[in-house]
Amino acid sequence: MLTERQMLILRMVVDDYVRSVEPVGSRTISKHSELGLSAATIRNEMADLEDLGFLEQPHTSAGRIPSQLGYRYYVDHLLATDVQLTERDVTAIKRLFGERVSEVERVAQQTAVILSGLTQYTSVVLGPQIYETSLRSLQIVPLGDHSAVVLVVTSAGQVQNRTVTFPDGVSARDAERLVRILNEKLQGVPMYRIRSRVMEEIMREVSRHIEDYEDAVRLLDQIVTVLDGDNQEKVFLGGATNMLLQPEFRDVQKVTPVLSWLEHKERVLGALREGDAWQQKLNVRIGGENDNELLHDCSVVTVTYQVGGNPLGVIGLIGPTRMEYARVIQLLDHAARGLTEMYAKHEKNL
Amino acid sequence: MLTERQMLILRMVVDDYVRSVEPVGSRTISKHSELGLSAATIRNEMADLEDLGFLEQPHTSAGRIPSQLGYRYYVDHLLATDVQLTERDVTAIKRLFGERVSEVERVAQQTAVILSGLTQYTSVVLGPQIYETSLRSLQIVPLGDHSAVVLVVTSAGQVQNRTVTFPDGVSARDAERLVRILNEKLQGVPMYRIRSRVMEEIMREVSRHIEDYEDAVRLLDQIVTVLDGDNQEKVFLGGATNMLLQPEFRDVQKVTPVLSWLEHKERVLGALREGDAWQQKLNVRIGGENDNELLHDCSVVTVTYQVGGNPLGVIGLIGPTRMEYARVIQLLDHAARGLTEMYAKHEKNL
DNA sequence: GTTAGCACTCAAAGCCATCGAGTGCTAACC
DNA sequence: GGTTAGCACTCGATGGCTTTGAGTGCTAAC
Structure with a gap:
């Protein structure tokens, strides 16, 4: 069990690291927090958090970065659920579902494109599973x-x-x-x-x-x-090459396997179906939590959309473990709502 | 006009460079050729070839690499047309068209996959243009x-x-x-x-x-x-990520734009239609010969396949300018024949 | 419990010498 | 005249060295 202060520090480390992609030092936290604590105190707390397995150090004289467990804790307990999406995010999704649609599959495809565009991650949309x-x-x-x-x-x-x-x-x-x-x-x-x-x-x-x-x-x-x-043709990918934009994949050796893997839709389909992702409304798999070894440096967030209460398909985002979880989850949630509505309307129209 | 000897040397430089991806020195040529000429002589000839614009030097103390013009000359005059495809190449293509097909589009897709697999380049197949x-x-x-x-x-x-x-x-x-x-x-x-x-x-x-x-x-x-x-759905891409395997694209800065470009099928379609590619049976566009600036380090080789004499579609391979032109052309030729036959048969069946 | 202070660590960056593949040029050779 | 041996020269690549600075852990004082 973490103390209130430890949670705050963990959250700050995650938030800062997600933004800057650089190990976070005690001084940074000390300055930016309103705790009014000195760097030394933060250092002690950080050492504790490392002992507990939530943070790790790339090397002795570097700051801390969140461990897989750290991200997990962050997602489970520290997500700022009240954080709003930006204007831009909201309007992009509104526009997507605002138009009158004649071709439902096109919308699924567009959803993937929009989501990947907004996030710089790779997006996957499974069309209604036949x-x-x-x-x-x-x-x-x-x-x-x-x-x-x-x-x-x-x-x-x-x-x-x-x-x-x-x-x-x-x-x-x-x-x-x-x-x-x-x-x-x-x-x-x-x-x-x-x-x-x-x-x-x-x-x-x-x-x-x-x-x-x-x-x-x-x-x-x-x-x-x-x-x-x-089924293969029901998998819509967006922004696969966004992987290349992520600093952790700056080197070709690292991206190549992931990108090649993304090229085969049936494999991606498999990953999205993995475990109980299909059963749950929201599923977050962080790094090594993915069965697939290729995704051990990635996180996969999926939500299902449904019609009449039955899960119909899945939308997901694949990015580095250093992911904007709060935003991603909210975006996916919005998109899923949009798809759900669309299919409901479509069903009535037939 | 090049002398017989210059042509031989140019060819050796291209062949060697395509294989090794390293500037070719005079000693290498001297040793591997049956001309029995010393390195010094080769050096003189190479200097001449550089003056003529067929070779270039990355820096003073390096060997020579083919210039765009060099590749162009190579493709136009030095292609060893008698070079046979390997057993593996031939059987792969035979197998592709050997099966009985019920779904023609699937074959187009498979063609792209096979071609990219054999060559390590990116392959594009335009299905019959509606x-x-x-x-x-x-x-x-x-x-x-x-x-x-x-x-x-x-x-x-x-x-x-x-x-x-x-x-x-x-x-x-x-x-x-x-x-x-x-x-x-x-x-x-x-x-x-x-x-x-x-x-x-x-x-x-x-x-x-x-x-x-x-x-x-x-x-x-x-x-x-x-x-x-x-039309967008009639563009089949294979092995886009093969770009990552090419040494000239080892660095992310360079591949990213190309790979992102490949992600948009309609753009690729545009490039394949470029100029008179559509009219000619075989079209080779080397580096800067492509209108698209993103492709200035790439070559695009296309052939058309037809039915009843009318061009029906295009297959192409996109790779670095340092490309195995002879092999690529022969592979495409085989594949185009296969597609032509298949459509002819299909037409009769209807 | 908190913090100032200090010694310590270590990756990153910059510097410099070395190495070697390859060149261009000259002079000699056939 | 074409060919070649020889040699000085160039320049990227490699590897060792130092310096720098961000950041830590620990101790002692508050």
Whole structure:
């Protein structure tokens, strides 16, 4: 348990270090605080805080910087929740959600761009996860004799399309028949259950209506793959190169692995899903708290947005452990609210 | 006009420098060449090549490196066209196009990934440019009372979908009627002419069939926007972070602008379209030959792929001016052939 | 409990000598 | 005339050295 004074000092160290990226000395604290304590006293307290594991020293004759534990304590107990976002932050987000939107995915993308622009961190927005939604309808639009576009519409209003080619034994009419069956049987089924449902129920049905069973199954497989969704395309990244702006990543050796990692959306997706991030409204993972070793010098802050109480997607910011936690959390919160509202409105519109 | 010997030396300097990233000295050339000339002679020749502008010296006591002009001469006259790609290169590309593909865009994306993986450069693939193709069909699939999905299928087999919402005065039936008219009037019209065609001919027609003219026009505008296409999504990037691996970009100050630039697909698109790149089968832009100042330390090599003789899209590699030009060109050539074949096959299948 | 004072530590910055790869030039050689 | 050995010269890179200064820990006095 920290004393009131220790908390104040810890907070000052974190705040100062986040701003200046330089180890904070006792004199600095002594001057800037209203405690009216001398540097020597601060030194004693800082030594204690180091013993407790909240601060560390890069080397003997340097000031202190927050340890991972220090940041953790800061986030858990010292966040100034009353600190307001700047005018600029608020208006940028307002503008983002203020426009009338026809394309929901575009907004997700824009959210990532805006957030990374405001923070200089890297931002990730997971579009509504298709497996959290159910099937609204399935359509097939013939292209030629041997191919068609399959259209999937989910309850959250996302549309996905994909070209399928018919195996030799399957005609366009067979395909249409197949889609009709699927529509009847699968409407309202949660996306993540579709594959198993198809395997259990539909196969039988299909064999009754279509002659060339083998080929029909092959087509069916193509369609189900569309339904399974292509999560990768639902990950929107913004400002990956912002990593380069962070002083801790000034040297190429250090950034390269992180940036390469960011290049693969499916990996980023994995990191955002990590642990129970998905369950909690707000999740902060600091440095080594991330399973991924590449992120051991980074922090990942995520919030979920929802519709009708169900979590629908995640937005997150990835930056150095030396992060403006208070601001980031508030920004994400605002953005999540915006997305939640947007999806609610969108749902009504359909 | 260079002498045979000068050409040989220039070639050796380029080859050596591309490999080692270190200024090439006269002794190195003297030893590795079969000319049997002493270092002193080479020195004289190199001094001449410097006077002619093909080589330059980082400082007095260093070896020579190729100038932009040197690379240009190398590309124009000294490319060893007989040099074969390695087994690895060839099989990687074969495998890429060997599989049966259902989704053409996925192949474009994969092409970018493979090319960047093989070369350690950044790769860009422009999917078939929608404005180079014509409209095959337009479909509307109703979602609810106030919205629908508009599906565009082009002659190259690409499919694009987008949700549109109906303005208040327009019913689902009106929308369907509208689409039917568009289909009749626009089939076979090149994509890039669609907007003007709509303005000229369709407007009149629409006013006859649909009551609420104003609102119908608003809907029409939404649809035409889909038709205009979203080129941005047709730009596939691979290995942007490969830039970080290049020794000339070892320092963050230098890479940051380039990497940030690569983050915006529409800008990259612009660069690939630059000048007459689009007209020529093969285009090499070295350093300052690029209009974009950010690319003054980079080279951009592009080739077009086509279907039925018409250029359909572009693939390119972006790397440091110190680039393995011969290999890059051959790789791109192979990849372009692959894409050309694939689209030809795809077209037949439809 | 707080603080002034002081000796101590250590990274960063600046300085200088050394090293060596590579050059240009000259004079000799074929 | 082209080629080459030889040599003085240049200049970045490397590494050791000192200096500087921010910051600490400890002690003794308040």
